Amino acid sequence: MDPRNREICPKLLDLIPQGRKWYQEEKINNTDQEKKLELRLGPPGGDEDQSTMKKINIETRNNMKQQQQQQNIKKESEDKSFHCFNGNHFSPSNKTTYVPQKRTAPGPVVGWPPVRSFRKNLASTSSSKLGNESSHGDQINKSDGGEKQVEPKKEGMFVKINMDSVPIGRKVDLNAYNSYEQLSFAVDKLFRGLLAAQRDISGGEGEEKPIIGLLDGKGEFTLTYEDNEGDKMLVGDVPWQMFVSSVKRLRVIKSSEISSSLTFGCSKQEKKIRH
Amino acid sequence: MTQDRTEMSEDDDDNSQSPPLDLRSAAIADHCSSSSSSTPNKSRNCMALNSQTFPDHVLENVLENVLQFLDSRCDRNAASLVCKSWWRVEALTRSEVFIGNCYALSPTRLTQRFKRVKSLLLKGKPRFADFNLMPPDWGANFAPWVSTMAKAYPWLEKVDLKRMFVTDDDLALLADSFPGFKELILVCCEGFGTSGIAIVANKCRKLKVLDLIESEVTDDGVDWISCFPEGVTSLESLAFDCVEAPINFEALEGLVGRSPFLKKLRLNRLVSLEELHRLLLGAPQLTSLGTGSFSHDNAPQSEQEPDYAAAFRACKSVVCLSGFRDLMPEYLPSILPVCSNLTSLNFSYANISPDMFKPIIHNCHRLQVFWALDSICDEGLQAVAATCKELRELRIFPFDPREESEGPVSELGLQAISEGCRNLESILYFCQRMTNAAVIAMSENCPELTVFRLCIMGRHRPDHVTGKPMDEGFGAIVKNCKKLTRLAISGLLTDQAFRYMGEHGKLIRTLSVAFAGDSDMALRHVLEGCPRLQKLEIRDSPFGDVALRCGMHRYYNMRFVWMSACPLSKGCCKDVARAMPNLVVEVIGSDDDDDNRDYVETLYMYRSLDGPRNDVPKFVTIL
Numbered sequence: 001m002d003p004r005n006r007e008i009c010p011k012l013l014d015l016i017p018q019g020r021k022w023y024q025e026e027k028i029n030n031t032d033q034e035k036k037l038e039l040r041l042g043p044p045g046g047d048e049d050q051s052t053m054k055k056i057n058i059e060t061r062n063n064m065k066q067q068q069q070q071q072n073i074k075k076e077s078e079d080k081s082f083h084c085f086n087g088n089h090f091s092p093s094n095k096t097t098y099v100p101q102k103r104t105a106p107g108p109v110v111g112w113p114p115v116r117s118f119r120k121n122l123a124s125t126s127s128s129k130l131g132n133e134s135s136h137g138d139q140i141n142k143s144d145g146g147e148k149q150v151e152p153k154k155e156g157m158f159v160k161i162n163m164d165s166v167p168i169g170r171k172v173d174l175n176a177y178n179s180y181e182q183l184s185f186a187v188d189k190l191f192r193g194l195l196a197a198q199r200d201i202s203g204g205e206g207e208e209k210p211i212i213g214l215l216d217g218k219g220e221f222t223l224t225y226e227d228n229e230g231d232k233m234l235v236g237d238v239p240w241q242m243f244v245s246s247v248k249r250l251r252v253i254k255s256s257e258i259s260s261s262l263t264f265g266c267s268k269q270e271k272k273i274r275h
Numbered sequence: 276m277t278q279d280r281t282e283m284s285e286d287d288d289d290n291s292q293s294p295p296l297d298l299r300s301a302a303i304a305d306h307c308s309s310s311s312s313s314t315p316n317k318s319r320n321c322m323a324l325n326s327q328t329f330p331d332h333v334l335e336n337v338l339e340n341v342l343q344f345l346d347s348r349c350d351r352n353a354a355s356l357v358c359k360s361w362w363r364v365e366a367l368t369r370s371e372v373f374i375g376n377c378y379a380l381s382p383t384r385l386t387q388r389f390k391r392v393k394s395l396l397l398k399g400k401p402r403f404a405d406f407n408l409m410p411p412d413w414g415a416n417f418a419p420w421v422s423t424m425a426k427a428y429p430w431l432e433k434v435d436l437k438r439m440f441v442t443d444d445d446l447a448l449l450a451d452s453f454p455g456f457k458e459l460i461l462v463c464c465e466g467f468g469t470s471g472i473a474i475v476a477n478k479c480r481k482l483k484v485l486d487l488i489e490s491e492v493t494d495d496g497v498d499w500i501s502c503f504p505e506g507v508t509s510l511e512s513l514a515f516d517c518v519e520a521p522i523n524f525e526a527l528e529g530l531v532g533r534s535p536f537l538k539k540l541r542l543n544r545l546v547s548l549e550e551l552h553r554l555l556l557g558a559p560q561l562t563s564l565g566t567g568s569f570s571h572d573n574a575p576q577s578e579q580e581p582d583y584a585a586a587f588r589a590c591k592s593v594v595c596l597s598g599f600r601d602l603m604p605e606y607l608p609s610i611l612p613v614c615s616n617l618t619s620l621n622f623s624y625a626n627i628s629p630d631m632f633k634p635i636i637h638n639c640h641r642l643q644v645f646w647a648l649d650s651i652c653d654e655g656l657q658a659v660a661a662t663c664k665e666l667r668e669l670r671i672f673p674f675d676p677r678e679e680s681e682g683p684v685s686e687l688g689l690q691a692i693s694e695g696c697r698n699l700e701s702i703l704y705f706c707q708r709m710t711n712a713a714v715i716a717m718s719e720n721c722p723e724l725t726v727f728r729l730c731i732m733g734r735h736r737p738d739h740v741t742g743k744p745m746d747e748g749f750g751a752i753v754k755n756c757k758k759l760t761r762l763a764i765s766g767l768l769t770d771q772a773f774r775y776m777g778e779h780g781k782l783i784r785t786l787s788v789a790f791a792g793d794s795d796m797a798l799r800h801v802l803e804g805c806p807r808l809q810k811l812e813i814r815d816s817p818f819g820d821v822a823l824r825c826g827m828h829r830y831y832n833m834r835f836v837w838m839s840a841c842p843l844s845k846g847c848c849k850d851v852a853r854a855m856p857n858l859v860v861e862v863i864g865s866d867d868d869d870d871n872r873d874y875v876e877t878l879y880m881y882r883s884l885d886g887p888r889n890d891v892p893k894f895v896t897i898l
Contacts, residue, residue, distance in 0.1 A: 108678060109815075111406030112789065113705060113732040115676040116463075118489065118517065122624065122648070122674060181494040181519045185545075210572075212521055216496045 121176055161250040163191045164221070164257070166198050174244050180236050184214040187223060187252060214252065222255045338364040348373055367391060374398065375834050377415055377439065378859065381885040382423035394433035394458075395424070401837050401879060402787075403812050404438060405463060408839055408877065409863060414890050417441040417464075425452035433458035433484075440464070443471035443495075450478035457509075458484035468493030469520055477502040483536075486514040494520035501526040510534040514541035516565045516598065521545045531558050541565025544600035547572035548583065555586040564590070566598030569606060569625075583609035597621035597646075604631045614638035622647040623672050629654040637662055646670040649684040649705060656688030660695025667723075669696070670703040678733045682707025686714075686739075693717035701726035708739040709766060714748030718755035727752050728763035734790045737767040744768055750775035753783070760807075763787035773797035777804025788813040798822035802829055812837040820847035823878075827851060830858050831882050839877040845898070848875055852898040859883045860898040861891075 162169040170190045177183045188211040196208040213219020215236045223235040227246045235243070235250070342365055345351050355365040371394040372385065385392075399415025417439045424431055431453045441464050449456065456479045461467075469492060475485065476499055492515075500523050503510075508530070515522075522545055531537060531554055538561060542551065546567030555561075583606060587593070593613045602625040615638050622632075623646040632655045636642075642663040647655070649671050659666065669692060671684055685708040692699065693713070699721040709731050717724070729749075737744055745766035753759060753776050760782050764772065768791035776783070777800030784807050792798065798818040801808065802825045811833065819842040830836065830851075845862065852860040864876035887897040 109734070111403070111408045111814075112734070113673065113676050113678070113730055114403075114406045114789070115673060115705070116405050116489065117407075119623070119672055120676055122626065179491075179493075179519070185519065210521070213496075215494075218496070 117178060157244065159247060159249050161187065161190065161252065163195065163252040164254050166191060166194045168194065172250065174247065179240055180215055184223060187211060187214060191252065217255060220255060221252050222258060223250065223252055225250045335360065335364050339368055342368045370394060372396070376881050377420070378888050379881060379883050382420045384885060386423055386427035392428050393431060394435070395431070396435040397439060398437045399439035401812065401835055403814065403837055403839065408814065410894055412892050413863070413895065414888065414892065415439045416890060417445045421445045421448050421452070429453065430455055432456060435460040436464055437462040438464065440466040441471070442466050443468060443474070446471035447474045450474045455481055457481050460484060460486040460488070461490050462488045463490060465491035468495040469497040469499045469518065470495040473497045473499035473502040476500075477504065480504060481509055483509050484512040485510070486512055487517055488514060490517050492518045492520070498523045498526065500530060503530050506533065508534045509536060511536045512539035513537065514539065514565065516541040516543050516600070518543050524550050528553060528557065537561065539563035542567035542598060544568050548603070548606060549581060552581045552583055552586050555590055559589045560592060561590055562592045563595035564593050564598070566596065568601040569599045570601040570603040584612055588612035591616070593617070595619040599625035602627070607631055607635060611635065611638060615640060617642055619644040620646070623670065626650045626674055629658075633658045639663060642666055644668040646672070648672050648674045649682070650674045652683040653685055653688040653691070656684060657691040660691040663696060664698070666696040666699055668701040669699065671705055673705040673732065676705070676732070680707065680732070682732070686710040686712070689713045690716050693720040697721060698723055700724060703728040705730045705732060707732055709745065709748070710740045711738045711743065711745060711748035712740070714745070715751040718751040722756060723758060724752070724756040725758045726761040727756065727759060728761070728787070729765055730763065731766040735767045744772070746772040746775065753779040759783060761785040764791055765789060769793050770797040770800070773800040777801050780805050782807055784808065785810040786812070788816055790815045792816045792818065795819055795822035799825040802826035809834045811835070813839070813841060815840040817842060820844055823847055823851060827854060830855060830880065833882070835879065835881040837877070837879050843875040843878055844873045845875050846873060848878060849898045851880070857882055857884065859887050862896045862898060864894055
């Protein structure tokens with residue numbers, strides 16, 4: 001179990017007092033306090049982490065219910081605190097990185113604002129540079145609203161991505177995408193220009209060609225990744241969320257070299273040793 | 276006729292009504308279906324005009340000839356309740372069936388009652404499922420429907436699904452079973468991929484409409500465009516803007532070239548501006564165009580660029596324009612030649628600044644439907660108000676959909692629209708700041724409003740000028756907009772707002788509530804005061820058991836009730852379930868380990884003629 005959760009459990013229960021007093025105590029800008037009060041729910045049948053969280057939820061919600069039934073009228077701050085418990089459904093609200101600027105409300109809530117997932121990625125996928133600019137960094141808070149996946153997401157999950165024959169790597173935010181297809185488009189966007197430039201320099205055609213067929217082995221390149229156990233894997237076998245939770249870095253390799261990718265890890269380690 | 280059967284009024288965009296079978300006629304259904312195979316005794320009881328068959332036949336022939344002119348569901352439902360004879364004839368002549376909740380009845384019941392169905396509209400998951408409030412694999416499977424209809428309706432022509440789970444196998448079965456199949460429309464669906472689409476494209480030789488709208492389509496790597504048969508097609512509408520998979524452009528160009536009846540074409544993000552240009556040159560008869568990416572494939576050309584404006588100029592019939600998925604703003608002026616004809620414009624994927632926007636909108640005098648991102652700012656909305664006097668529907672989506680984002684539109688934009696677009700009927704408006712005054716102004720200036728959906732993105736935000744709750748604003752909307760049927764509320768709201776809704780919202784059919792209200796009284800006002808309420812979706816609001824019990828007289832007359840993150844107890848839900856046997860009460864997300872837990876995470880309940888469904892996943896408990 002995550003040590004952070006262990007740390008939170010006892011403190012959270014300690015914080016539930018009997019009377020109404022704690023509602024006023026809620027009006028703090030202290031992130032720590034908010035962190036402690038944030039409850040999370042994982043998906044049903046989730047792992048140990050989440051069942052612990054759920055148990056916390058039960059007790060606090062029962063308390064909440066009792067307190068609520070006692071009073072009919074609630075002030076705005078009370079509403080906020082109440083909803084801080086109820087605001088989280090099937091994914092944990094953000095924890096460490098988000099600090100509210102103007103409001104004391106806790107972090108973003110699942111499915112709010114009610115915008116469908118395909119409308120949420122506009123800032124990242126749009127190539128337009130006009131209007132409000134929202135850089136990739138701002139995606140931290142987009143991850144758990146309106147997207148069709150239900151499992152927990154970390155915010156701003158940037159992993160390195162390198163491409164064969166391109167010396168410069170890039171970083172890609174996996175939480176900006178819901179599927180392998182979207183990721184493969186992103187790879188195309190990130191590397192098309194660089195690849196063309198690289199070919200130009202090395203005397204080949206400098207014309208930009210779309211990088212396609214990354215997932216089915218039919219293209220010139222194939223997308224692979226390194227998982228949390230250090231193994232080199234082909235992208236696309238496991239469900240998207242499972243992939244996101246285990247991926248450490250990405251690599252776009254030449255499809256022709258797939259058989260030699262078995263030795264890829266070794267050569268990489270050798271390089272490291274040499275340095 | 277049931278006394279409490281309310282007269283069904285039309286919804287904004289989805290013509291929703293109660294399912295075709297109400298509880299009384301279900302009883303009739305059973306009775307009559309048994310009588311058809313029956314003993315003479317039973318058939319005599321069944322027919323009011325009995326003993327002589329001659330008048331029956333005449334009457335039924337006449338009825339059949341008359342009833343076939345009845346299109347409206349509302350009228351047909353009413354006609355079917357006149358008497359058993361009418362019921363039977365109506366069932367024989369109904370060719371289009373609408374089912375607002377796929378779990379309200381079983382597919383078998385459908386095929387037993389209606390014998391000559393050509394068109395089916397079927398809706399599955401509740402709307403809040405779109406916003407991650409429901410785990411995946413909850414249900415709404417198309418499979419049992421398609422397999423039952425495959426045997427019962429071989430002449431089926433049209434299937435229109437919304438929020439259903441459709442697999443490639445389902446699509447394959449569809450393509451195989453219905454030789455005359457003409458229209459497939461999938462809205463907000465998932466579970467299938469390009470291989471399923473390919474099968475439909477290939478086998479449905481009479482296909483007129485293939486519309487994939489806001490659906491999740493897996494890229495199986497299949498070149499489905501090439502799967503359309505050779506020769507002239509009957510295609511009239513092809514929409515694949517949600518398909519995130521590359522398209523074989525040559526095949527598409529060929530397809531468009533041999534589809535002389537093609538009027539609507541919606542391209543996906545992977546079709547570039549140059550490719551669009553080529554398509555336009557080949558299809559000047561288009562009336563509705565989704566422009567794809569509206570950006571260049573390759574690096575900017577040094578050679579002569581295609582004359583995009585000329586291509587648009589040639590499309591004299593285009594009245595509906597959308598797409599602009601990856602817009603390169605410098606090319607936006609190419610659409611100017613068609614602007615004055617446009618009745619519908621969708622910029623909601625394009626981050627357009629006010630400066631780029633204003634020259635375009637100034638030409639769109641005929642615009643009736645306009646969707647955009649808030650990047651056009653209040654300034655852009657003022658331009659819309661100044662030009663688009665015929666505007667009926669407006670939707671402003673947030674470019675940056677977070678609670679703490681800046682919010683470039685506000686009450687100023689809303690006020691301007693209300694003053695300029697007096698014929699407004701439907702509005703969806705995302706913003707960060709709003710005032711009661713602007714909402715009140717809209718209620719007074721736009722009496723035709725039937726749909727008012729305001730989303731103030733920061734939870735519990737009050738009127739940012741007065742600091743007061745938004746009660747008066749929404750109160751004015753329900754009071755003054757006498758035709759209002761759909762309402763979505765937001766911002767800081769007390770029970771007073773709900774009191775207004777219960778008092779004035781007599782035509783409201785759909786109500787969306789989030790983070791609002793103070794107590795059970797709020798929900799009680801609505802349940803007791805809104806007799807037409809059909810669809811109620813509530814999240815994160817302090818409504819508990821007392822409120823839930825207040826609605827028991829209504830739940831059989833509603834399509835569904837959704838309540839998530841509300842303080843409901845399982846005990847109370849069980850009581851409701853026990854008291855109302857034809858109501859399916861689903862509790863979603865219960866912890867399996869803890870059946871004793873009394874708290875209900877999500878309640879989703881709906882009336883059903885066939886009891887609890889048989890495809891319940893682990894995380895759903897039916898009480």
